Amino acid sequence: MALTTWARTEEANIGLLNEKLKREMYNKTFWARFAGFTKISGEGKDQTAMPSGMPIEIMRDFVKQGMDHMLVPLLRNLTGAGIMGDKQLEGNEEQLDIYYNKVYINQIRNGVKLGGRMSQQRLKSLQIEKERQPLLSDWLANWNEIQIARTFYEGWDAHISAATTSGGVYINSGQKRCHPNFFTAGSGQSTYNATDATYEGTLDDDLSNLTNTASDYFTVSLIEAMRVEVQKLKILPMETDSGYQFWPWLIHANQARQLRADTDWKAAQRDVGPRDMTNPIFRGSMGAYGGFVFYERLLGVFGAEPAGTSSTVTFGATNPLTGMDTYARKCSIIFGKGAIARGVAEDPFFEREGYDYNNVQGIGVGQIVGDARGEYKDSTTSPTGVINETSCIVATYSDNAFV
Numbered sequence: 579m580a581l582t583t584w585a586r587t588e589e590a591n592i593g594l595l596n597e598k599l600k601r602e603m604y605n606k607t608f609w610a611r612f613a614g615f616t617k618i619s620g621e622g623k624d625q626t627a628m629p630s631g632m633p634i635e636i637m638r639d640f641v642k643q644g645m646d647h648m649l650v651p652l653l654r655n656l657t658g659a660g661i662m663g664d665k666q667l668e669g670n671e672e673q674l675d676i677y678y679n680k681v682y683i684n685q686i687r688n689g690v691k692l693g694g695r696m697s698q699q700r701l702k703s704l705q706i707e708k709e710r711q712p713l714l715s716d717w718l719a720n721w722n723e724i725q726i727a728r729t730f731y732e733g734w735d736a737h738i739s740a741a742t743t744s745g746g747v748y749i750n751s752g753q754k755r756c757h758p759n760f761f762t763a764g765s766g767q768s769t770y771n772a773t774d775a776t777y778e779g780t781l782d783d784d785l786s787n788l789t790n791t792a793s794d795y796f797t798v799s800l801i802e803a804m805r806v807e808v809q810k811l812k813i814l815p816m817e818t819d820s821g822y823q824f825w826p827w828l829i830h831a832n833q834a835r836q837l838r839a840d841t842d843w844k845a846a847q848r849d850v851g852p853r854d855m856t857n858p859i860f861r862g863s864m865g866a867y868g869g870f871v872f873y874e875r876l877l878g879v880f881g882a883e884p885a886g887t888s889s890t891v892t893f894g895a896t897n898p899l900t901g902m903d904t905y906a907r908k909c910s911i912i913f914g915k916g917a918i919a920r921g922v923a924e925d926p927f928f929e930r931e932g933y934d935y936n937n938v939q940g941i942g943v944g945q946i947v948g949d950a951r952g953e954y955k956d957s958t959t960s961p962t963g964v965i966n967e968t969s970c971i972v973a974t975y976s977d978n979a980f981v
Contacts, residue, residue: 606719608878609634609726611859633917681921681950682747684737688717689942714943718926720877724898726918727878729949730911731893738948756781759811759970763800764793772961779889785973786884788907794975796833798842804972805868812967813914818857827870830879830908832976834864881905882973906977913969916952
């Protein structure tokens, strides 16, 4: 099937559409407000990459051409004891510690097939593209939100963990790498195990213990407990230009409903102190409490279904765009700086293809991208733990009951 060619002088040439798609998709993606681009300096062996300090670190440059992965730099927290009194600091400074998170990338595409010439008789090419472009850019924005969320839960995007027979990379043989900082209401933090399958079994048990009781709901009391935990985990908050510091907390609509029913939350929202609400980062937030700013999301927060006997956990629907999960246990996300490492080999792009001598045309959209959770193992040879100082998951019993 021959590709349709584009005239150089055509107003709707593919280059302009690609750039417009990239801008529109990026602006529509919820995570865009939390993203920053890694800065590359130097050349050759002296080339270094410095993190932006945002929760989502985006890197576009390959370590080697033709590879299916990137190394995205993330900053570690300082841990030195410091120099006391008049002891010499020079020569005893703590080294700025950067770890490089390996991010696998893969292509993702979708498309729309248009009708034949008779059905498009009165539409020029520009009109066709204008009609379909918003749908495709919306799809890609939603896909990105879903996959970044899935990375928090499972370690990688679906198109990275999927089997090679489905076009995936099949990283870790498809085994989920569940979040090492996992909390359940009423019980606290789950016990981590370096064997991924064993740890998933632990989460299966802990999620099963969440029941339809008040202590397992999403409440102000839970928020107060997590304020302590995020500080113990050393999750660095975001900071606006005006100096306001906060941890973003993504919660499901069911969790938001439970929170709004909490009398302590209602009182706190009446008395909440001022913050820089003109900053676009707060757009769509539902309120603030305890150093957190809350965002109510459906696509970006998954439910979890423990299997019980098989010791596996299902996070979210296979494709939330065709139907959201109905699981009673919802898994909210708290994150700070360096929470997700994102590699982008190719920005969003449009493609056109002609069928039946170009009587029927298709328009496709795609991107080559991949995400990995921001963390590193405590040992490269025989790890017993994972160091994650960037995010955590908080699960509650927040079902879909209509009352």
